[in-house]
Amino acid sequence: DSDGGSEELVLTPAQLIRSLEQAWLNEKFAPELLESKPEIIECVVEQLDHMEANLKRAKTGDLKVSVHRMEIERIRYVLSSYLRCRLVKIEKFFPHVLEKEKSQAEGEPSILSPEEFAFAKEYMANTETYLKNVALKHMPPNLQKVALLKSVPKPNLDSFVFLRVLERQENILVEPETDEQREYTIDLEEGSQHLIRYKTIAPLVASGAVQLI
């Protein structure tokens, strides 16, 4: 039923929802803030609006209405959870997130959506004002600055994550945990599941080759 207007990604509604769920799970389990996915968000919101509009037109009490309503609620839940997860990370790592966004080269994807960027900047400004008014302005003059980039903890990219392989990968380096161990490489077979450090496989998450679980 819905074809939306100008979709650059030609995804069926089912594929779109699948992409949203993948983005949601990846964001949930990744220690750092992942790339923003504006195409997916826009299409999902459009899809939801379309479904809501359809519902308004349908006769009430129709079974179809309640089924569609349930579907809408399920999609909305995933979308909200995804966006909220991102906001939590933005608040937690705000100076680093802003720094990373600033240093993204031209043509590289954004980490933050325009709205998230505005939110992060405002959050930073508010934090600075708060710290100044509550504590810093009462400090001796040479101690009135706080280097947020240094004091706010960075995301721990060495965290372990669970993943499922979507596209076969060869020769992934596994770094040793202790000095006595040596590094070795593994192949990731499609459909297999693994526990490994995030840092090594971060690019695979970004490319969609693996799914965090």
Place this chain on the structure above:
Amino acid sequence: MEPAEAEFLAEKELVTIVPNFSLDRIHLGDLGPFNPGLPVEVPVWLAINLKQRQKCRLIPPEWMDVEKLAEIRDQERKEDTFTPMPSPYYMELTKLLLNYASDNIPKADEIRTLVKDTWDTRMAKLRLSADSFVRQQEAHAKLDNLTLMEINTIGTFLTQALDHMYKLRTNLQPGESAQSQDF
């Protein structure tokens, strides 16, 4: 991930129902069409809802059968490694279907016990593996036959424990890059 979220994902699995109403095809999920008496596959979330409204009868999945499950349980007890499960969501589906549609499932109580026994065996193995993983400071593990719910149950604890170990270890080495944040 909350168990409820794992269940949310499990609810997308398809299950067969026999509706007692008719309705033409519903878009988005490509659901239906529904005709009274004719079996049709729908996602579990819809099946449960329809069942609660007494609009259908549920047909248990092929693996939800006493003999099959007994075999699986015995296999699991025999092997040291994890056996592949009939469904990546066997635990959630058993709970959901037995909760809402036990009248459509023959020998529901036995099934519940068999699944629980299998789960317990697997969780015991998982605790052992996790313990050995941490002790031997492994850097990688392959967990093909584990289901999401099992990974989820131990996941947060295990990854946090590994993170702590890592932090303790790297702080032992002096002169490491100034990553320590001791605020």
